[in-house]
Amino acid sequence: MPFCISLTVNGVKRNIEFDDPRVTLLDLLRERLDLTGAKKGCDRGQCGACTVLVNGRRINSCLALALSHDGAEVLTIEGVAQGEALHPVQAAFIAHDGFQCGFCTPGQIMSAIGLINEGHAGDDPERIREAMSGNLCRCAAYIGIVEAVQDAQKAIAEAGRRDAA
Amino acid sequence: MNTFDYVRPSTVPDAVAAAAAPGSAYLASGTNLLDLMKVGVARPDRLVDITHIAGLDRIERLPDGGLRIGALVRNADLAHDPDFARSYPAVAEALLSGASAQLRNAATIGGNLLQRPRCAYFYDPFSACNKRAPGSGCDALHGENRLHAVLGWSPSCIAVHPSDFCVPLIALDAFVEIEGRNGRREISLDALHLLPGDTPERETALEPGDLIVALRLPARAAVFAGHARYLKLRERTSYAFAVVSAAAALEMEDGAIRQARLALGGVAAKPWRARAAEESLAGERPGEAIFRRAAEAALADAKPSGDNAFKIELARRIVVRALALAAAGTPARLPALPGSPFSSAPGALHDA
Amino acid sequence: MTLEILPQASPHIRHGSNIGQPLTRRDGVLKVTGRARYAADNHPPGMLYAVLAVSSIARGRVKSLNVEAAKSHKGVVDVMTSVNRPKLAQDPDEKSNPFMFRLDLLQNDRVRYANQPIAVVIAESLEAATEGAALLAPQYEAEPARVGLDGAESFVPPGVGVGGPAEIRKGDVEAGLDAATKRIDATYETPSQYHNAMEPHAIVAAWDGDRLSIDTPSQGLAMARGRIAGLFGLSPENIHIRSPFLGGGFGSKGLISGPQILGVLAAKLVGRPVKLVLRRDQMYGPVGHRPPTRQRLRIGVDGEGRLTALDHRAKTASSTFDDFFEAAADISHTLYASPAIATSHEAVRIDIGTPLFMRAPGEATGSIALESAIDEAAAACGLDPLAFRVRNYAEVEPISGKPFSSKALRECYAQGAERFGWARRPLAPRQMRDKDGFLVGWGVGTATFPALMFHAEARAIIRRDGTGLVESGAHDMGQGAWTALAQIAADGLALDLDQIEFRAGSSDLPDAGIAGGSAHTATAGMAIHSAGADAIAKLAELATRDERSPLYGAGNAGLVARNGRLRRRDDESRSESYAEILARAGLGEIEGRGASAADPAAQSTYAMHAHGAVFAEVKVDPDLGQIRATRLVGAFAAGRVINPRLVRSQYHGGMIWGVSFALNEQAIIDRRSGRVMNADLAEYHVPVNADIVSIEALLVHEDDPYVNALGVKGVGEIGVTGAAGAVANAVWHATGMRVRRFPIKLEDVLTPAG
Numbered sequence A: 001m002p003f004c005i006s007l008t009v010n011g012v013k014r015n016i017e018f019d020d021p022r023v024t025l026l027d028l029l030r031e032r033l034d035l036t037g038a039k040k041g042c043d044r045g046q047c048g049a050c051t052v053l054v055n056g057r058r059i060n061s062c063l064a065l066a067l068s069h070d071g072a073e074v075l076t077i078e079g080v081a082q083g084e085a086l087h088p089v090q091a092a093f094i095a096h097d098g099f100q101c102g103f104c105t106p107g108q109i110m111s112a113i114g115l116i117n118e119g120h121a122g123d124d125p126e127r128i129r130e131a132m133s134g135n136l137c138r139c140a141a142y143i144g145i146v147e148a149v150q151d152a153q154k155a156i157a158e159a160g161r162r163d164a165a
Numbered sequence B: 001m002n003t004f005d006y007v008r009p010s011t012v013p014d015a016v017a018a019a020a021a022p023g024s025a026y027l028a029s030g031t032n033l034l035d036l037m038k039v040g041v042a043r044p045d046r047l048v049d050i051t052h053i054a055g056l057d058r059i060e061r062l063p064d065g066g067l068r069i070g071a072l073v074r075n076a077d078l079a080h081d082p083d084f085a086r087s088y089p090a091v092a093e094a095l096l097s098g099a100s101a102q103l104r105n106a107a108t109i110g111g112n113l114l115q116r117p118r119c120a121y122f123y124d125p126f127s128a129c130n131k132r133a134p135g136s137g138c139d140a141l142h143g144e145n146r147l148h149a150v151l152g153w154s155p156s157c158i159a160v161h162p163s164d165f166c167v168p169l170i171a172l173d174a175f176v177e178i179e180g181r182n183g184r185r186e187i188s189l190d191a192l193h194l195l196p197g198d199t200p201e202r203e204t205a206l207e208p209g210d211l212i213v214a215l216r217l218p219a220r221a222a223v224f225a226g227h228a229r230y231l232k233l234r235e236r237t238s239y240a241f242a243v244v245s246a247a248a249a250l251e252m253e254d255g256a257i258r259q260a261r262l263a264l265g266g267v268a269a270k271p272w273r274a275r276a277a278e279e280s281l282a283g284e285r286p287g288e289a290i291f292r293r294a295a296e297a298a299l300a301d302a303k304p305s306g307d308n309a310f311k312i313e314l315a316r317r318i319v320v321r322a323l324a325l326a327a328a329g330t331p332a333r334l335p336a337l338p339g340s341p342f343s344s345a346p347g348a349l350h351d352a
Numbered sequence C: 001m002t003l004e005i006l007p008q009a010s011p012h013i014r015h016g017s018n019i020g021q022p023l024t025r026r027d028g029v030l031k032v033t034g035r036a037r038y039a040a041d042n043h044p045p046g047m048l049y050a051v052l053a054v055s056s057i058a059r060g061r062v063k064s065l066n067v068e069a070a071k072s073h074k075g076v077v078d079v080m081t082s083v084n085r086p087k088l089a090q091d092p093d094e095k096s097n098p099f100m101f102r103l104d105l106l107q108n109d110r111v112r113y114a115n116q117p118i119a120v121v122i123a124e125s126l127e128a129a130t131e132g133a134a135l136l137a138p139q140y141e142a143e144p145a146r147v148g149l150d151g152a153e154s155f156v157p158p159g160v161g162v163g164g165p166a167e168i169r170k171g172d173v174e175a176g177l178d179a180a181t182k183r184i185d186a187t188y189e190t191p192s193q194y195h196n197a198m199e200p201h202a203i204v205a206a207w208d209g210d211r212l213s214i215d216t217p218s219q220g221l222a223m224a225r226g227r228i229a230g231l232f233g234l235s236p237e238n239i240h241i242r243s244p245f246l247g248g249g250f251g252s253k254g255l256i257s258g259p260q261i262l263g264v265l266a267a268k269l270v271g272r273p274v275k276l277v278l279r280r281d282q283m284y285g286p287v288g289h290r291p292p293t294r295q296r297l298r299i300g301v302d303g304e305g306r307l308t309a310l311d312h313r314a315k316t317a318s319s320t321f322d323d324f325f326e327a328a329a330d331i332s333h334t335l336y337a338s339p340a341i342a343t344s345h346e347a348v349r350i351d352i353g354t355p356l357f358m359r360a361p362g363e364a365t366g367s368i369a370l371e372s373a374i375d376e377a378a379a380a381c382g383l384d385p386l387a388f389r390v391r392n393y394a395e396v397e398p399i400s401g402k403p404f405s406s407k408a409l410r411e412c413y414a415q416g417a418e419r420f421g422w423a424r425r426p427l428a429p430r431q432m433r434d435k436d437g438f439l440v441g442w443g444v445g446t447a448t449f450p451a452l453m454f455h456a457e458a459r460a461i462i463r464r465d466g467t468g469l470v471e472s473g474a475h476d477m478g479q480g481a482w483t484a485l486a487q488i489a490a491d492g493l494a495l496d497l498d499q500i501e502f503r504a505g506s507s508d509l510p511d512a513g514i515a516g517g518s519a520h521t522a523t524a525g526m527a528i529h530s531a532g533a534d535a536i537a538k539l540a541e542l543a544t545r546d547e548r549s550p551l552y553g554a555g556n557a558g559l560v561a562r563n564g565r566l567r568r569r570d571d572e573s574r575s576e577s578y579a580e581i582l583a584r585a586g587l588g589e590i591e592g593r594g595a596s597a598a599d600p601a602a603q604s605t606y607a608m609h610a611h612g613a614v615f616a617e618v619k620v621d622p623d624l625g626q627i628r629a630t631r632l633v634g635a636f637a638a639g640r641v642i643n644p645r646l647v648r649s650q651y652h653g654g655m656i657w658g659v660s661f662a663l664n665e666q667a668i669i670d671r672r673s674g675r676v677m678n679a680d681l682a683e684y685h686v687p688v689n690a691d692i693v694s695i696e697a698l699l700v701h702e703d704d705p706y707v708n709a710l711g712v713k714g715v716g717e718i719g720v721t722g723a724a725g726a727v728a729n730a731v732w733h734a735t736g737m738r739v740r741r742f743p744i745k746l747e748d749v750l751t752p753a754g
């Protein structure tokens, strides 16, 4: 195989060989690593369904060339829960019905986790809406999504306080 | 997407050398280039991946008080850099009004400056487009062109430059540093993008193989920090390109405008600096009448290139509003909806 | 089997038992962890990738394709064109019933719309197949495209919607207009829209001899299987389709589309499993859309503010080769009382893919025009638009004179208005400003959607241990079938939800009909419920005939089933568990069957519709025209609510589609070439999160004894209706400008310069 990159995917470091320079990070995950959680809604950066965290930041994996991300740490939806214990964002999406068909959901959740990490939105729903606008939801579960982000953020902050105490 | 050679230089000279081969293209984060490759509009033979070059991702204060921004700084990182946002708030607002959080996390400064037009006919390899295939014609000219140019266009091309970032930058006299085959040079951002004339395929002043290494903002651009805004009209509240946009920056002294800066986006093949309008404002007290006069000056040469006459009046109005918002003062915190009129409160002018 | 992957005891919030409870989604954990397997997530061993090449002209002929160039690209295995495409048992242009739409399966070199499939490239990798398709570089013999509503001669279609008449009249409209004191005559235009479910159409197909295994999203598994069986000359039993999750459908996955069949053909050609997924731009052509309309409404009103006439004429477009005619004017049959009503349709045939059902087909397009016109009529009379609607309230269905099986629209108006604060609305437009100077407007629209029932079957089994297994080939496209139908299934067997296993989403299960027409919960639900009842009746029969049972002699009617036990109605202390009854009878399980269908007697007696009232607030920048829908309240009455949490989400989604209809979405079609120039998700604007500020759905109580035994009407589509008009009317109220071409754009609401 002419190409080889090293990626840490969901905490596991691996060397990945492939034969084609054109492979995007999204297609690498979905078609070659059997991580099909991230979805392809447009393949052109226009919908957010493919959102994953790369080095802790949310990006559209469909517009990322896999080769260019040699050495990166990638977190996908498959790596978010701790065993059977859901991440607070995942639990909040269920509680607030932040999805219907569920196709945009992995991207929404990764985006929400990225947003909470970024820390710019705070609890302001208007800032959350703006910051989640890179994730289209044709089922239009937007109300539940914003509530879920707010709730999860609170839960994470509380857990942080408990840990600190 | 065609196959290509992939090279990953780790220094600027190596990158420039690697890009000397014909058919080469620099790959930054790829949010524009890969998109164009997927639709078949860009078909480079060789990708020179610049994202692993060390040292191009820094934001530095220069001894003269200016700011130097490496070409690989990510759009989001620049917008959220506290020092930067304090000094150049309209630029931060423009950055955050563009694309989506995910794209801003990836997109680089250099890539943003050099993103290609979004004209649907340019993006479609099956349409006639002088920019993509010189001499083939311009399908936009008598086509669906509601959002096309009203300033600086020619019958050979009526596309607009899509960048938000560039609009306040050009108002603030930004410079770009370029490394090319003949070493380093710098040009003003105003000189980077070209109007179409008869050669719409020439979009910028860059020569093949030229690498943008940095963007510079002069120290004097920070004098506008207290009165600077970016405003962007869109067809939805977020995640859309500008219908028209404006950056306005004022230096105020004793309640009067000492100097003004004004630029428009979404109106021409380049970010459009409105110098005559700026001059008309100098020394005046802010007020609707003089803002309106400035707007008239800014759009004096405008003419529709198709079904887009409305953009001319809209551009005048956004100029008036952006100036009014700038005069009212930069908000302490960036608004929740950057660039949106719905974040610009207070200050909507009342037509009634 | 995909069905086993649904955890049977997934953590859901419980508030008691089953129907009526706001349970969280049973498939929630799978969806939030990325484990829900959508069609394109499958990857059988040896699978190849197929990519479509589509036409870039709207009309003409493919002269040549550079098959050699494609084939010599590394990784390309084969290219399927009209020359080598495997034979079909049936002509894809054959049409033997109105639900059988003609498909483009490379049957010849004709091009009849832009983005029509013209070849399929099959390769070892997605990258190679994609580039192979680009290398085909088709040459065309192009003919001038017929574009838009004026692009061809218009005619009266043979039928509209699902076989309805193109023209209907009651009373004398011209006389009614003559007698009116106020008249409205206005023309509205709606654009072409594309479903754009987030999940592109995808198929993974694998042949094994004459057996065919398929993963593909489907809103109608049995019909899809039947269509494939017909095309390939297979027996339906040899085809297994799995569709456990759809990434949205909105009508575009109701009937199997051409590209999906091309995936099956490609797999046949190469003799290996194949995955074919549409690119987003390829969804603008071969998988249906909502056609454009131009609608003229004439309304007469008398001195009391009552309608004297309602004339609704719609013009629409269909493809040149098939029949789908959006029944836009039919909405005027059911909403407002008028002594004279006329509706009519005309159409043109232009070079587009065949339009199809898209969420509230006909109702959505018709509703925004009718609700705007009614608003204009109210304004002409100087009446509050809500009061005007109430004054013209239809006590019986206006067009037919039939009583409604139920209609709580008055309550919807009242509760919605109360919640919204409608009473504070100034009558005249352009009166309200917010503190920042933005224009504020409030509008109302009436929502309506027919309560339909189709045919479905289901199977319910009570197992040895007293638990239940319920099977229905139902479809979950986001509306929540996995949850709501399981709730019905549990109640049908009088078991706790945790005590039943529910299977759905696969073609080897009983035919659940189609998830369309907002009728799936009612249709599949009724079948499921009666299957449960049948199983229990059989069990009761066993018990009441068995001398050893405490229920002996009670007779079927003398028993009730509750919590897994049968009890004597007259003495509930005498009871026996399902497991005990089965054990004594020496049976491993007992099976019940159920079917559902519309009741023709009830249907001929009653008009059956769900109703609602939607109130909208918009803000408009007075100088710049930027518009935002800041608040919507919808109050809906749709019979019995199986799961209020899911129902609310359906209403939210529908109302946001209404916002999108009024303010955002539109295909931009080149007037010369007939091609969609914004065939993507960046320029085809659907609302993003920041567009939606506040949406509330009120569930108004409504008992309906006639629609079906469960009393369920549909909730999936009604939200689009009413909402679109309410937003448009709010824009008028904010600005004083009546925009009659949708979506409303910022330049439409700019005050003239000066």
Ligand SMILES: Cc1cc2nc3c(=O)[nH]c(=O)nc-3n(C[C@H](O)[C@H](O)[C@H](O)COP(=O)(O)OP(=O)(O)OC[C@H]3O[C@@H](n4cnc5c(N)ncnc54)[C@H](O)[C@@H]3O)c2cc1C
Residues within 6 Å of the ligand: A044, A045, A046, B025, B026, B027, B028, B029, B030, B031, B032, B033, B034, B035, B050, B071, B097, B098, B099, B100, B103, B106, B107, B108, B109, B110, B111, B112, B113, B114, B115, B116, B162, B163, B164, B165, B210, B211, B212, B213, B239, B240, B241, B242, C682
């Ligand atoms: C869906 C979508 C919505 C968007 N919306 C907006 C918006 O609202 N406003 C807006 O302003 N932008 C918008 N963008 C565009 C986005 O800002 C650009 O894609 C991005 O800034 C490009 O940066 P990049 O690093 O990804 O560049 P790349 O895609 O890597 O490169 C872009 C071009 O610049 C060249 N290049 C890159 N870096 C250099 C360098 N240092 N020297 C020389 N040449 C170089 C490349 O060769 C290429 O031709 C949007 C993009 C998408 C996909």
Ligand code: SF4
Residues within 6 Å of the ligand: B117, B119, B120, B121, B122, B128, B129, B130, B131, B132, B137, B138, B139, B140, B141, B156, B157, B158, B159, B200
């Ligand atoms: S406007 Fe310019 S970019 Fe667009 S088709 Fe014409 S030449 Fe090409």
Ligand code: FES
Residues within 6 Å of the ligand: A039, A040, A041, A042, A043, A044, A045, A046, A047, A048, A049, A050, A051, A060, A061, A062, A063
């Ligand atoms: S698939 Fe990447 S943004 Fe749509």
Ligand code: FES
Residues within 6 Å of the ligand: A098, A099, A100, A101, A102, A103, A104, A105, A136, A137, A138, A139, A140, A141, C198, C247, C248, C478
């Ligand atoms: S849940 Fe269906 S697209 Fe978001």
